[in-house]
Amino acid sequence: xxxxxxxxxxxxxxxxxxxxxxxxxxxxxxxxxxxxxxxxxxxxxxxxxxxxxxxxxxxxxxxxxxxxxxxxxxxxxxxxxxxxxxxxxxxxxxxxxxxxxxxxxxxxxxxxxxxxxxxxxxxxxxxxxxxxxxxxxxxxxxxxxxxxxxxxxxxxxxxxxxxxxxxxxxxxxxxxxxxxxxxxxxxxxxxxxxxxxxxxxxxxxxxxxxxxxxxxxxxxxxxxxxxxxxxxxxxxxxxxxxxxxxxxxxxxxxxxxxxxxxxxxxxxxxxxxxxxxxxxxxxxxxxxxxxxxxxxxxxxxxxxxxxxxxxxxxxxxxxx
Numbered sequence: 001x002x003x004x005x006x007x008x009x010x011x012x013x014x015x016x017x018x019x020x021x022x023x024x025x026x027x028x029x030x031x032x033x034x035x036x037x038x039x040x041x042x043x044x045x046x047x048x049x050x051x052x053x054x055x056x057x058x059x060x061x062x063x064x065x066x067x068x069x070x071x072x073x074x075x076x077x078x079x080x081x082x083x084x085x086x087x088x089x090x091x092x093x094x095x096x097x098x099x100x101x102x103x104x105x106x107x108x109x110x111x112x113x114x115x116x117x118x119x120x121x122x123x124x125x126x127x128x129x130x131x132x133x134x135x136x137x138x139x140x141x142x143x144x145x146x147x148x149x150x151x152x153x154x155x156x157x158x159x160x161x162x163x164x165x166x167x168x169x170x171x172x173x174x175x176x177x178x179x180x181x182x183x184x185x186x187x188x189x190x191x192x193x194x195x196x197x198x199x200x201x202x203x204x205x206x207x208x209x210x211x212x213x214x215x216x217x218x219x220x221x222x223x224x225x226x227x228x229x230x231x232x233x234x235x236x237x238x239x240x241x242x243x244x245x246x247x248x249x250x251x252x253x254x255x256x257x258x259x260x261x262x263x264x265x266x267x268x269x270x271x272x273x274x275x276x277x278x279x280x281x282x283x284x285x286x287x288x289x290x291x292x293x294x295x296x297x298x299x300x301x302x303x304x305x306x307x308x309x310x311x312x313x314x315x316x317x318x319x320x
Contacts, residue, residue, distance in 0.1 A: 024139045035062050041186035042171035054167050061160040068153040077143035078129035083112025098231035133218040158201045164194040215239045
């Protein structure tokens with residue numbers, strides 16, 4: 001039975017970039033201003049009095065924090081370009097990851113079926129591979145291709161905020177016998193926001209460490225049942241390797257459209273007479289109680305670099 005194509009929704013016009021960019025720009029200016037006050041007053045006094053370890057530690061931490069903050073504003077989070085408007089949204093597309101079937105959902109704004117763990121960001125008006133969340137602090141999505149810089153930013157912010165707080169307190173302790181002056185005022189001005197930001201940064205770091213260890217995503221945590229099997233979880237060590245060390249793969253341009261391979265209307269087919277038997281059928285027998293998989297398609301071994309990378313690999317290994 002042929003399906004009639006529904007009306008295609010034209011992509012929405014992206015929101016003006018100027019207003020959302022003001023907040024990240026303010027964050028960058030705030031970082032530079034407080035760092036300038038710190039290096040000009042308490043850090044300078046400590047260095048002049050023999051504490052050369054202070055600028056030697058806080059200087060590289062500032063450069064690392066500033067670099068990761070600026071980079072995260074402009075890095076590609078894993079954008080999947082818009083598909084063809086001729087694609088049929090009524091056709092069912094299924095991929096397998098670790099013996100679990102994922103039905104690809106149709107994105108009416110980008111006009112293609114979204115791979116697993118791909119979400120359409122309403123702020124950026126794009127589909128992002130391995131979507132985690134949209135970070136307003138940098139006005140960018142956090143996804144497959146920039147998640148490592150996001151973790152680097154969180155770690156560097158925690159270390160830098162802690163270094164500013166400890167150094168400012170050290171300066172106040174060393175100058176406690178001196179009258180209150182401009183150096184002490186600047187040290188207090190730096191220490192108070194450093195202490196205020198350190199606590200939420202530590203909470204964010206701990207939450208992200210737990211999510212990476214279990215191969216979860218921030219967006220999925222709001223919709224996932226705790227008792228549902230997570231087929232992307234390959235163990236704590238493997239999850240960290242895939243998140244921080246595995247190759248990211250190419251940027252997906254036409255692959256988002258190429259992935260749309262129909263497997264049958266409204267159901268997962270169990271027979272495919274035109275496809276040869278799976279060459280890995282003997283080395284990967286199906287588990288008891290798992291749903292039948294299409295003939296000619298190898299069961300998934302999990303994501304190579306997260307999100308769509310594993311799904312693309314699963315589909316390609318199943319093609320004749």
